[in-house]
Amino acid sequence: MLEVFGRHPFRAILIWALLLVVVPFLPLDDYVLHILTLFLIFAVFATGWNLTLGILGLKTLGHHAFFAIGAYASALVSHYFGVSPWLTIWLGAIIAAIAGIVIGFPILRIRSMPHVAIVTLAFAEIVRLVLSNLKEITRGELGFWGIPPFDPITIGGTTVQFGLGNAFGSFAVAAVMFVGVHLLLLMLLKSRSGLTFLAIRDGEAAAESLGVKLAAWKLFAFGVSAAIVGLSGAVYAHYVLILTPTSVAGPDMLISLLAMIIVGGVGRFFGPIYGALLLTVSSELLRDFGDYRMLLYGALIVVFVFIAPTGLAGLKPTSWRKRQEAASKPAEAT
Amino acid sequence: MSGTHLIETVINGLISGSIYALIGSGLALIYGTTRVLNFAHGELLMLAGYFILLFAVTLGWPLILAAAATIVLIMVLGALLQRVTIAPLMKREDWAFSVIAATIGLSIFLQSGAQLIWGEQYQGVPYFFHGVAVIGEVRMPWQRIAILVVALLVMGICGLILYRTKLGRIVRATAQDAEAALAVGIPAGRVHTIVFAISAGLAGTGAILLSPLITVNPWMGVSYLLKGFAVVILGGLGSFGGAVAAGFLLGLIESVSVAFVPSEWSNVIAFAFLIAVITARPEGLFAGRGA
Numbered sequence: 001m002l003e004v005f006g007r008h009p010f011r012a013i014l015i016w017a018l019l020l021v022v023v024p025f026l027p028l029d030d031y032v033l034h035i036l037t038l039f040l041i042f043a044v045f046a047t048g049w050n051l052t053l054g055i056l057g058l059k060t061l062g063h064h065a066f067f068a069i070g071a072y073a074s075a076l077v078s079h080y081f082g083v084s085p086w087l088t089i090w091l092g093a094i095i096a097a098i099a100g101i102v103i104g105f106p107i108l109r110i111r112s113m114p115h116v117a118i119v120t121l122a123f124a125e126i127v128r129l130v131l132s133n134l135k136e137i138t139r140g141e142l143g144f145w146g147i148p149p150f151d152p153i154t155i156g157g158t159t160v161q162f163g164l165g166n167a168f169g170s171f172a173v174a175a176v177m178f179v180g181v182h183l184l185l186l187m188l189l190k191s192r193s194g195l196t197f198l199a200i201r202d203g204e205a206a207a208e209s210l211g212v213k214l215a216a217w218k219l220f221a222f223g224v225s226a227a228i229v230g231l232s233g234a235v236y237a238h239y240v241l242i243l244t245p246t247s248v249a250g251p252d253m254l255i256s257l258l259a260m261i262i263v264g265g266v267g268r269f270f271g272p273i274y275g276a277l278l279l280t281v282s283s284e285l286l287r288d289f290g291d292y293r294m295l296l297y298g299a300l301i302v303v304f305v306f307i308a309p310t311g312l313a314g315l316k317p318t319s320w321r322k323r324q325e326a327a328s329k330p331a332e333a334t
Numbered sequence: 335m336s337g338t339h340l341i342e343t344v345i346n347g348l349i350s351g352s353i354y355a356l357i358g359s360g361l362a363l364i365y366g367t368t369r370v371l372n373f374a375h376g377e378l379l380m381l382a383g384y385f386i387l388l389f390a391v392t393l394g395w396p397l398i399l400a401a402a403a404t405i406v407l408i409m410v411l412g413a414l415l416q417r418v419t420i421a422p423l424m425k426r427e428d429w430a431f432s433v434i435a436a437t438i439g440l441s442i443f444l445q446s447g448a449q450l451i452w453g454e455q456y457q458g459v460p461y462f463f464h465g466v467a468v469i470g471e472v473r474m475p476w477q478r479i480a481i482l483v484v485a486l487l488v489m490g491i492c493g494l495i496l497y498r499t500k501l502g503r504i505v506r507a508t509a510q511d512a513e514a515a516l517a518v519g520i521p522a523g524r525v526h527t528i529v530f531a532i533s534a535g536l537a538g539t540g541a542i543l544l545s546p547l548i549t550v551n552p553w554m555g556v557s558y559l560l561k562g563f564a565v566v567i568l569g570g571l572g573s574f575g576g577a578v579a580a581g582f583l584l585g586l587i588e589s590v591s592v593a594f595v596p597s598e599w600s601n602v603i604a605f606a607f608l609i610a611v612i613t614a615r616p617e618g619l620f621a622g623r624g625a
Binding site: 125126259293 | 365369371419422428430432435442443444563564566598599606609616
């Protein structure tokens with residue numbers, strides 16, 4: 001448990017929340033807020049995927065499909081039916097969850113990791129192709145534009161605007177989602193459900209012999225994971241306001257998110273957050289060298305798998321604490 | 335569908351199927367012997383495409399020489415890939431996912447690397463065989479017929495090696511039980527390297543046959559990788575013969591489906607078929623003996 005969550009997980013979330021409250025008051029330009037907004041959205045995406053990939057131990061490779069489903073479902077409904085994005089993002093999450101449970105069924109029948117990886121990958125490819133082929137509805141690879149941003153909110157006389165160009169509002173939405181999702185997920189994982197997930201990861205047969213209903217729990221985890229990823233996709237859609245099937249469900253999205261999770265730490269609760277932060281910021285710094293971004297992601301995945309398979313989150317606890325203890329001792333002496 | 339059209343559909347299905355079979359059987363060979371899913375397999379295909387472009391077009395070597403050089407070079411690269419990246423990871427407890435992750439990373443690294451070195455443009459390789467074969471009312475370019483013939487020939491040779499030679503027996507023994515093979519004096523590690531080399535050779539053959547038809551570009555391996563994996567699963571994970579059969583089946587399904595739905599839906603049908611098969615028969619359609 002300690003290994004997965006670190007020492008004080010709730011305190012860590014509180015610290016993140018405080019940091020995020022402080023950020024808008026810092027003298028940062030809109031561009032920095034934009035990068036941080038993307039980081040928060042991708043961190044939620046990565047955390048949702050990590051639930052099946054790392055915490056449940058099912059090596060799924062198709063979660064970018066749920067991101068795309070959440071994004072397109074919310075975008076299409078709000079565009080065509082004029083429903084407020086504040087409502088349609090939940091619809092996106094629910095539809096993604098249903099898709100997650102549906103694709104969960106074939107996976108229940110499979111125990112071999114390669115099968116799971118390929119089925120989920122094939123599923124994501126189907127989703128991408130369907131989105132790009134339904135041109136009358138989604139405009140295919142030309143891109144679906146005209147997605148409404150979140151409706152403005154008026155609190156005590158000040159109106160908060162959302163969407164690109166309104167950096168503060170979008171950052172606030174992403175930050176609330178980030179804190180909310182991580183807090184709720186941590187509460188879920190710290191309860192009996194979390195223990196059950198870890199038991200399934202560490203030994204399916206043993207867990208089953210102790211009365212854990214494997215099928216139901218796996219479907220539940222798939223649903224929750226897909227819902228989180230779908231929600232992040234929906235918020236992304238109403239932030240960037242244009243979607244193409246390749247940008248949300250293509251191989252680049254798979255690689256980017258996989259890199260975030262692996263660099264951060266597969267199966268560590270906070271790992272994907274670190275990974276998302278590091279990679280979102282570094283890929284922005286590399287913006288002028290656009291072609292090198294995927295080269296960097298590929299190289300990072302290989303390097304971390306070889307040198308630090310537990311990721312950034314796995315590196316910290318021992319070495320950091322020891323260094324802190326070492327640093328604090330002379331301080332006490334004075 | 336007229337008779338001529340039907341025959342053409344079937345032949346076209348067999349031709350694209352033979353490429354799927356070349357790629358899938360290589361992946362199946364690797365999976366059968368090492369339980370590794372090699373996500374960088376598509377990039378071996380891509381690199382072989384650039385090699386044949388270099389030798390046959392830029393340097394203007396005769397076709398046979400260019401093809402031989404490409405195959406040898408790509409087999410060496412395949413062996414190197416296994417030695418440098420996969421063999422060290424196999425010693426780990428969680429190697430199954432480590433290898434998947436590392437080969438995915440390598441795959442994207444090679445794609446972006448190729449893009450930086452050779453640029454984004456799609457480069458054409460001229461047809462190796464000219465003219466059109468006319469049998470009755472069926473017309474088929476010789477280049478496409480050559481794909482089918484050469485692919486069958488190469489896979490036939492691989493099948494003979496696997497099932498009729500001592501090397502093949504060694505490979506199959508390692509596939510059944512690597513530790514037991516080691517116990518009777520088979521160097522399992524070296525066998526794994528050989529299998530990767532053979533598999534790379536099969537992908538290289540596919541690349542040579544394909545390059546005049548689809549042009550060489552950094553992403554040419556991507557779509558074939560997923561098709562290759564589909565073939566591996568449909569054929570029963572790890573079965574060489576099963577993968578060959580499944581490759582042709584997948585090609586036929588695609589070409590026949592094009593007769594009924596717009597062609598951009600054919601991949602949707604192929605992958606939906608894959609998921610349906612896994613749900614109904616997780617052991618694959620042609621499950622049998624390993625390797």
